[in-house]
Amino acid sequence: MKRITATLALLSLAASAPAQHPLYFGADLSFANEMQDCGAQFRLGGKSVDPFALIKRKGGNLARIRIWNNPTRTHYSNLADVERSIRRAKAAGLQVLLDFHYSDDWADGDKQYPPAAWAGLDTAAQAKALHDYTRYVLDTLAAAGLTPELVQVGNEINHELFSGTRVEIDWTRNAALINAGLRAVRESAAAAHKPIRIMLHIAQPENAEPWFAAAAKAGVTDYDVIGLSYYKKWSKEPMSGLGDTIARLSKAYGKDVVLVETAYPYTVKATPGANNLLGEDSIDPAYPATPQGQAAYMKDVTRVVLKAGGRGVVYWAPDWIPSSCTKSAGGPVNWENATWFDRDHAWEALPVVDFMRERSVP
Structure with missing residues (x-):
């Protein structure tokens, strides 16, 4: 009888214990549709390769996809394009992290401009618009069998949502906007009977602890994952x-912490017509800008994340290679030297892709 009682107690404890979520390894493939539509070729062993399938083949399990509200400079990163990307990800056996920028263009650690349609609204109306848009997108995806496993409520939201480049944060307003997004995700997940984990994402580790402390004080608490960007340049x-910050955040908030954006160049050699964003100012002397240096950097940063208790690493824009219509705000693509594909060898996959197999901790 005592043995039965003890067994039942253990089963009860197991049932009440929090679920152990997987480690997340993968990449942001938001450019893949556009690049391939415009003629870009990704290769592995000299043969054409689907970048979504490449993640899976190399030990990864996650594709991150961004969404803009009403992009006017491109026909991509809208809802139709997102549906296409999620279908590709799921066909490859990957989980999906949907990244709401809540803008018609880039929202990041330097700027948080509202969608044009929401710019003139007061806070209450903007919160409602954000909630309703989030709910619409997720409900539409759910109806198509494309519910993402994770959702970012905002991208690199160091600044107050919809504040442009203003540095000071009105936390009463900011909390109202963020919490509107959190509620929408929870509601859609419940309606679809599909679990969705929510991430809040801050650029650069030195900015994260003050931000999350202020967010908690303002009542922003209903999220599951802390996302960080980490780039040597910024x-x-x-x-x-980075590792120390991850360990402290995990302990302070009891959330999974994921390095959800990082990258490193495999060359800094100039390319005619391109102004590479990650240049000499992005190089750590311990990791030369070579294919081997890029691979070593990603292996080591992954080990640092895991040792600190982090739950994964996601590479940014490994698919942003030149094509017939590749453009950025400054002209031709400026990321080709930090992708997973070698511009000097017919866009052959580089050794960096193997970081997704890294599970050892030093």
Whole structure:
């Protein structure tokens, strides 16, 4: 009888224990549709390869996809394009992280401009618009059998949502906007009977702890994952500092922490017509800008994340290679030297792709 009682107690404890979520390894493939429609070719072993399938083949399990409200400079990153990307991801056996930028163009750690249709609204109306749009997108995806496993409520939301480049945050207003998005995700997940984990995402580790402390004080608490960006060019922290921040955030908030954006160049050699965003100012002396240096950097940053208790690493824009219609705000593509594909060898996959197999902790 005592043995039965003990067994029942253990089963009860197991049932009440939080679910163990997987490690997330993968990449943001928001450019893949556009690049391939415009003639870009990705290769592995000299043969054409689907970048979504490549993630899976190399040990990854996640594709991150961005969505803009009403993009006017491109026909991509709208809802139709997102549906196409999620279908590709799921066909490859990947989970999906849907990244709401809540803008018609880039929203990031330097700027948070509202969609044009929401710009003149007061806070209450903007919160309602954000809620209703989030709910519409997720309900539409659910109806098509494309519910993402994770959702970002905002992209690199260091600044107050819809505040442009203003540095000061009105946390009463910001909390109202963020919480409107959180509620919409929870509601859609419940209606679809599909679990969705929610991420809040801050650029550069040195900005994360003050932001999340202020968010908690303002009542922003109903999320599951902390997402961080870490780029040598824009962060004051060494790789070890990233690990320390991850460990402290995990302990303070009891959330999974994922390095959801990072990248490293495999060359800094100039290309005619391109102004590469990650140049000499992005190089850590320990990791030369070579295919081997890029691979070593990603292996080591992954090990730092895992050792600190982080739950994954996601590479940004490994698919943004030149094509017949590749454009950025400054002209031709400026990321080709930080992709997963070698411009000097017919866009052959580089050794960096193997970081997704990294599971050891130093």
